[in-house]
Amino acid sequence: MLNKTASRALALIAAAVVLTAAALSTAGCAGTPAVKREAGKSYSLTVLHTNDHHGTVLPNGGQGGLAERATYIAGVRAADANVLLLDAGDINTGSALSNMFKGEIDINAYNLMKYDAVAFGNHEFDNDLALIEKQIAQAEFPWLSANVTRADGKYLDQAYIVKNYDGFRVGVFGLTTLRTLTIASPDKSLKFADEIATATAMVEKLRTKEKCDLVIAVAHLGLVEETAGQVTSEKLAAAVPGIDLIIDGHSHTALTEVKYVGSTPIVSANEWGKFVGEGRFEIVDGTVKAFAWKPVQINKKDAVTFAPDAAVAAMIAPYKEKADLTLKEVVAETSALFEFGDRLSRKKEIALGDMVNDGAMWYVKEVLKKDADFAFTNGGNIRAELPAGKITREQITTVLPFDNWIYLTKMKGSDVIKLFEFIASIPQGAGAFAQVSAEARYTIDYTNDIKKGELKDLTIKGKPVDPDAVYTFVTNDYLMGGGDGYAVLKNNVEAYNTSTTLRDVIIAYAQYKKILEPMTDGRITIVGGMTF
Incomplete structure (x- = not known):
C-alpha cells in the first residue's frame, strides 16, 4: 500500500497530466511577458467576493438580495479603478424563485454585476450536465475549476483566468471539493482530480508561464472538515505555497477577520x-506589501x-411575477417557528x-396505501426554517429545494442495522446526518470520538431490529444512489420510485394537516457531541 507521501506524489503527476491535456481550454497565454511597472511605486487591487449564494435572489430577513448587492458593487467600482469580482461557488440550489427558473435569474444578475469569474461548487452538480452546459453558455463570466475535466481531458469550462492591471498581473484559479463525488450527482463522464496536487501545478503554471504577480484561489473546499481526509482551505494553504489569497466557499463560514495559515490569508463571506x-492588496514591484479585509x-x-x-x-421583476402566480399559494399554517x-x-x-419524515410516512400510508416501517432523509436536504404563521408553496x-424523488425500499434487518451504524458514524455538521420518522429511535454516542459516533439502543416501531426480517422504509433517490456516502443502501432487496418529489409530498401533508406544530419527541438522542 502506498503511503500518503507517495499517493500525493502520484496525484501531483496525474494533475500535471490533466493540466497539460487541458491547456487549450485555459484563459491566458503561456510565456506572456511580465507587465510593465514603475519601480518602487505602490499599486492597489480591491477584491470583492461572495460564496454559497444558493439562489437567494431576494433579500432574506432584510439581508442580501441580488439587486442590493449590485448597488454595493457599483459603489466600490466607482471609487476604485482596480476591482476584481469573484464568487467561490454554489450559485445553484436555494430559494423557490431561483429553483423554478434553474438559476437563470441568478446568472443574469451576475452578468449584470460583471463578475470576473465563479468557481464550480458542489451544488452546481446537483444539475445534469445538459443544464450545466446551458448555464456555462448563459454566463458572461468563466466558471472555474482546475480539478474538474471532461472525458476528453478538457476543462468543464476554464481552469483559471489572467487579468492585467496597471503595474501587476493577477491569476485566479478554481477548485471544487472532491466531496462533490459523494454529496452531489456529477455526470459520470466528469473526472475530479486531487485538490492539493492540482493547486500545486496551477501555482507553478501561473507564476512561471503566465508570470502572475498575484495568485488567488477561489476554492469551494470549506473550512470545516466534514469527513476524514477532506481537503479544506486551511489544508490547502498549509500544503501549497505561493497562493496570495484563498477565497473559500462550501462551509458557509462567517469570518469577521482574515484567517491566516502561515502567511496565506483565507477569507469567506x-x-x-x-x-x-x-x-485590498497593496503591491510594490510585483510583491504584496499589505492586505486588509x-x-x-x-x-x-x-x-x-x-x-x-x-x-x-427590473430583470428580476418578470420572473417574480410569473412565479408568484403559483408559489404564493398558502398551503398551511404553523403554530410557531420551525x-x-x-x-x-x-x-x-x-x-x-x-x-x-412523518409527512413522508403519512403520504406512503394514506395516499399510496403502502406499508412502511420508517422514513429518513439526510439533514442536508433541509435548507431553511419555516416561519410562524401562514405557509406558502414557496416557503416549503x-x-x-431539491428535486428528490421518494423511494420505497426493502432491506434485510442486518443491513438496516448497518445503515444506522453508518448514520451514527457521521460527524455532527455533515449533510449526511440523518433526520428520521417517529418509528425509528436511537442514540448516537460521541463520547469516544467526536467525529465518529457509536450506535446504541436502535428500535423500529418500539422493537429491536430483527437481522433476519425484511424492513420497508422511505428515503430519497439521492441517497439511494449512494449520495452522502450511503453506499449501504445498495444492499436493498427491492426499490420502488414513487415518482413523487419529497417537496410535493410535504406540500400535500401540510395541506392535509392545515396546522403544523413544531415539536420533537426524542427519537434521536445525542451523547457527548455538540450541545445547543
Missing part, C-alpha cells in the same frame, strides 16, 4: 449574499444601506426533520 467580502453586510433587517439596483431589479438555525438539521433532531420549496 458567509452565505446567501448576506455579506460581500472586501479585500472586511466583510460588508448587505443591509440589515431594520436598516437599508444599499437600495436595489434598478437594472437588476427552527433551522446554523444548519441544525445536520447536528441534532429538529422539528423540521421530524415533520418532513425553499426548505426542500
Whole structure:
C-alpha cells in the first residue's frame, strides 16, 4: 500500500497530466511577458467576493438580495479603478424563485454585476450536465475549476483566468471539493482530480508561464472538515505555497477577520449574499506589501444601506411575477417557528426533520396505501426554517429545494442495522446526518470520538431490529444512489420510485394537516457531541 507521501506524489503527476491535456481550454497565454511597472511605486487591487449564494435572489430577513448587492458593487467600482469580482461557488440550489427558473435569474444578475469569474461548487452538480452546459453558455463570466475535466481531458469550462492591471498581473484559479463525488450527482463522464496536487501545478503554471504577480484561489473546499481526509482551505494553504489569497466557499463560514495559515490569508463571506467580502492588496514591484479585509453586510433587517439596483431589479421583476402566480399559494399554517438555525438539521433532531419524515410516512400510508416501517432523509436536504404563521408553496420549496424523488425500499434487518451504524458514524455538521420518522429511535454516542459516533439502543416501531426480517422504509433517490456516502443502501432487496418529489409530498401533508406544530419527541438522542 502506498503511503500518503507517495499517493500525493502520484496525484501531483496525474494533475500535471490533466493540466497539460487541458491547456487549450485555459484563459491566458503561456510565456506572456511580465507587465510593465514603475519601480518602487505602490499599486492597489480591491477584491470583492461572495460564496454559497444558493439562489437567494431576494433579500432574506432584510439581508442580501441580488439587486442590493449590485448597488454595493457599483459603489466600490466607482471609487476604485482596480476591482476584481469573484464568487467561490454554489450559485445553484436555494430559494423557490431561483429553483423554478434553474438559476437563470441568478446568472443574469451576475452578468449584470460583471463578475470576473465563479468557481464550480458542489451544488452546481446537483444539475445534469445538459443544464450545466446551458448555464456555462448563459454566463458572461468563466466558471472555474482546475480539478474538474471532461472525458476528453478538457476543462468543464476554464481552469483559471489572467487579468492585467496597471503595474501587476493577477491569476485566479478554481477548485471544487472532491466531496462533490459523494454529496452531489456529477455526470459520470466528469473526472475530479486531487485538490492539493492540482493547486500545486496551477501555482507553478501561473507564476512561471503566465508570470502572475498575484495568485488567488477561489476554492469551494470549506473550512470545516466534514469527513476524514477532506481537503479544506486551511489544508490547502498549509500544503501549497505561493497562493496570495484563498477565497473559500462550501462551509458557509462567517469570518469577521482574515484567517491566516502561515502567511496565506483565507477569507469567506458567509452565505446567501448576506455579506460581500472586501479585500485590498497593496503591491510594490510585483510583491504584496499589505492586505486588509472586511466583510460588508448587505443591509440589515431594520436598516437599508444599499437600495436595489434598478437594472437588476427590473430583470428580476418578470420572473417574480410569473412565479408568484403559483408559489404564493398558502398551503398551511404553523403554530410557531420551525427552527433551522446554523444548519441544525445536520447536528441534532429538529422539528423540521421530524415533520418532513412523518409527512413522508403519512403520504406512503394514506395516499399510496403502502406499508412502511420508517422514513429518513439526510439533514442536508433541509435548507431553511419555516416561519410562524401562514405557509406558502414557496416557503416549503425553499426548505426542500431539491428535486428528490421518494423511494420505497426493502432491506434485510442486518443491513438496516448497518445503515444506522453508518448514520451514527457521521460527524455532527455533515449533510449526511440523518433526520428520521417517529418509528425509528436511537442514540448516537460521541463520547469516544467526536467525529465518529457509536450506535446504541436502535428500535423500529418500539422493537429491536430483527437481522433476519425484511424492513420497508422511505428515503430519497439521492441517497439511494449512494449520495452522502450511503453506499449501504445498495444492499436493498427491492426499490420502488414513487415518482413523487419529497417537496410535493410535504406540500400535500401540510395541506392535509392545515396546522403544523413544531415539536420533537426524542427519537434521536445525542451523547457527548455538540450541545445547543
